[in-house]
Ligand SMILES: NC(=O)c1ccc[n+]([C@@H]2O[C@H](COP(=O)([O-])OP(=O)(O)OC[C@H]3O[C@@H](n4cnc5c(N)ncnc54)[C@H](O)[C@@H]3O)[C@@H](O)[C@H]2O)c1
């Protein structure tokens with residue numbers, strides 16, 4: 499059994515060229531929350547991270563003091579919610595992860611979080627645009643389908659938008675899709691990598707099982723797709739009012755950050771599905787879309803098309819695109835009508 503640190507260390511040894519740079523500041527905004535704490539812990543175990551800046555409206559210095567005792571090299575600092583605290587946390591960051599905001603309770607959709615989380619993400623995006631305009635921004639706060647466009651609009655309004663450096667984190671959908679098929683087929687989930695495209699809520703989550711050579715049909719296929727699309731609800735219901743997925747999300751967020759750092763530090767062929775400013779369905783009014791994306795030193799290197807899919811998957815994709823454009827436009831409209839201070 500390997501520890502997370504050994505896994506990261508092994509991956510680093512495998513993938514580093516002699517000249518690779520290992521000097522990355524990573525900032526977490528919302529670091530004291532259900533996701534923020536285990537995510538910060540996993541980042542502390544990652545040897546590619548040299549500085550870890552933890553910011554929250556509460557408790558970040560405490561979390562930083564705790565994590566800072568772990569015997570890995572990176573320096574950890576916690577920042578209080580003062581204007582200079584947020585700015586300092588962001589300054590010089592290469593990667594900024596944003597899990598700040600409220601989670602769902604049973605009976606809520608992710609869109610029900612919009613009223614609270616839209617302004618939280620808008621204001622943090624403003625600070626990131628001012629203090630870390632060249633960082634890779636990883637949005638975890640829901641509804642991701644709207645909070646990514648919100649962040650883009652803020653960066654555009656400040657003249658620093660770079661579509662190659664903004665990512666909605668949809669890794670958890672891939673993690674679930676891979677785990678759930680392994681449960682059905684009794685395979686090793688570590689060897690499964692199911693492509694999931696679209697967005698990050700209900701019908702906008704489209705697993706492309708056929709691309710991994712699986713041909714489930716009928717009720718089995720419907721049940722599988724439903725479980726992937728509503729995996730988040732499974733956790734929300736099980737937590738019974740105490741929040742949504744935190745630990746699996748921390749793992750997924752740490753995996754995506756690791757992929758980005760690996761690619762930034764010179765590794766080739768790093769591909770992760772992520773929700774980005776995408777040309778794939780712009781002609782249908784869908785500005786952002788998750789598909790497999792090759793990562794590199796400039797962030798997005800290449801956006802892969804969806805590829806060959808079955809008629810059933812095409813139907814799922816059609817339903818996805820219909821919902822997605824509404825979610826995206828809602829985010830764009832919010833910033834235009836509520837630019838904040
Ligand atoms: N993308 C995904 O796959 C995915 C998965 C799980 C959860 N989420 C989303 O992540 C978000 C966080 O979930 P959680 O379970 O960690 O919630 P949580 O309530 O446990 O933690 C949120 C943290 O954000 C902080 N916060 C609130 N406003 C802030 C601000 N303005 N600046 C800095 N910090 C602020 C809070 O103090 C809290 O510590 C939710 O919106 C949830 O829906 C996304």
Ligand SMILES: O=C(O)C[C@H](O)C(=O)O
Pocket residue numbers: 601602608640670729730731733734742743
């Ligand atoms: O379901 C949620 O609200 C949280 C997250 O988006 C998830 O997929 O677990």
